[in-house]
Amino acid sequence: MHDIRAIRENPDALDAALARRGEAPMSAAVLELDQARRARISAAETAQAEQNKASKEVGAAKAKGDEAEFERLRALVGEKKAEVAAMQAEAKELDAQLTDMLARIPNTPADDVPDGADEADNVEVNRWGEIPAFDFTPKEHFEIDGVAAAMDFDTAAKISGSRFVLLSGAVARIHRALAQFMINTHVDENGLTEVNPPVLVKDDAMYGTDKLPKFGEDSYRTEDGMWLVPTSEVPLTYIVADHVVEESYLPRRYTAHTLCFRSEAGSAGRDTAGMLRQHQFEKVEMVSITHPDESDAEQKRMLRCAEGILEALGIPYRTVILCTGDMGFGARRTYDIEAWVPGQNTYREISSVSTTGDFQARRMNARFKPKDGGKPQFLHTLNGSGLAVGRCLIAVLENGQRADGSVQLPEALAPYLGGKTLLGADGTLR
Missing domain, CATH: 3.30.930.10 (Bira Bifunctional Protein; Domain 2)
Incomplete structure (x- = not known):
């Protein structure tokens, strides 16, 4: 299994190693999937923060007796909760796809391994x-x-x-x-x-x-x-x-x-x-x-x-x-x-x-x-x-x-x- 952080830092190194094995470059596909996964995680975290904020405001609205604001905030909490769940599910699926992709990429050859076809x-x-x-x-x-x-x-x-x-x-x-x-x-x-x-x-x-x-x-x-x-x-x-x-x-x-x-x-x-x-x-x-x-x-x-x-x-x-x-x-x-x-x-x-x-x-x-x-x-x-x-x-x-x-x-x-x-x-x- 390859280290995704190493690929982010030096994608050309992975592609060069794969080229020595006669394999097509993979870093672009890996990083595209990784970026999509990280974007879903970030979006889920943002939605979670918004949900937490709205949850706190629900109590304040209820204490003030502001029924309209209370209902609006409660609906917002429900929406954000659904958003978080959906984004987390998407992130999990993308993570599984990334893991599978990385699992199918062969190991990188040592520097002293001779280049060759067969x-x-x-x-x-x-x-x-x-x-x-x-x-x-x-x-x-x-x-x-x-x-x-x-x-x-x-x-x-x-x-x-x-x-x-x-x-x-x-x-x-x-x-x-x-x-x-x-x-x-x-x-x-x-x-x-x-x-x-x-x-x-x-x-x-x-x-x-x-x-x-x-x-x-x-x-x-x-x-x-x-x-x-x-x-x-x-x-x-x-x-x-x-x-x-x-x-x-x-x-x-x-x-x-x-x-x-x-x-x-x-x-x-x-x-x-x-x-x-x-x-x-x-x-x-x-x-x-x-x-x-x-x-x-x-x-x-x-x-x-x-x-x-x-x-x-x-x-x-x-x-x-x-x-x-x-x-x-x-x-x-x-x-x-x-x-x-x-x-x-x-x-x-x-x-x-x-x-x-x-x-x-x-x-x-x-x-x-x-x-x-x-x-x-x-x-x-x-x-x-x-x-x-x-x-x-x-x-x-x-x-x-x-x-x-x-x-x-x-x-x-x-x-x-x-x-x-x-x-x-x-x-x-x-």
Whole structure:
């Protein structure tokens, strides 16, 4: 959410930021609505003052026995009361329109975010690991002999429809092991607090984390008006909604392993093969709540947490900073980590680590008290995948595949797989 006072003071700054994102200018429309709202408020206050004055004069007229003046003033009080109510209703409606308009304007990009139109303009900032050399043509994850029978899309489609998968046997265990490894690493080594949050949330939580109103069609809503979370960023970030915390409370660092749900309404036909893009998936999420002065450093720390998971698993990756045209609605700056997937001979996104600045905090009224006094200030919120479990499974399977249809698994998973590190071509762990 944008600060209307900042737009009044410097409307050109908003339009310049939107232009960097490829968006049309909005300040004129915002200020026109704001001016109309403020005019109704002022008019209501004037009418209220006139009503109050007439109310006092009614008593004086009655005391004097001036019946005509008494009736005139009483009628005037009624008229002013009706005027006040009407103007207040108009002001309330205009305020709702202004809030809705502001809620649909994307966040302003940080100064160091590269300008660009789409993913082709993203800038690589890091690369790790050597791309594996195979003496055979590597397969996609669902084609590997040891995986194929345990990754059942047909049965899942019979149960739930397209873009679902039924994992079984050793592949289901490897998937679970990856999530456990990620959570344990973030808690034991990265200092995050594990949370087991609800995956059904209210409108306010979706709105506060900028998923509503713009992206409602990309999420699932229940008949009683709840939402299935698109990511646990929503409940984890909303923990601090409507709170004014002490500065000493900061930073707060959370992690959660949850199911996530996305309707993918705007992505028909994209990445439909295999389990790369599913309606239901699992993700280990990281959320940080910080002091504004510390949010940029916190984003880099979170990025290293996510990169460290891939390094521990031996998965080659590259990190890019997203350009203005490819950045998410609520983000001020985003880094994507892309894992190497041999079956597609390319890097694919496995994590996004974003800072939203105070964009979400304004929407959910989350503030802190400065330790040296002064008015409460808005917090900064950050979120990142640490990592997407299904996509990590894809990367592990494809990078570890062997010519005989087996898969060499990362040593880091051995403690979670009974000491076994090989998925045989017959689908068993060894």
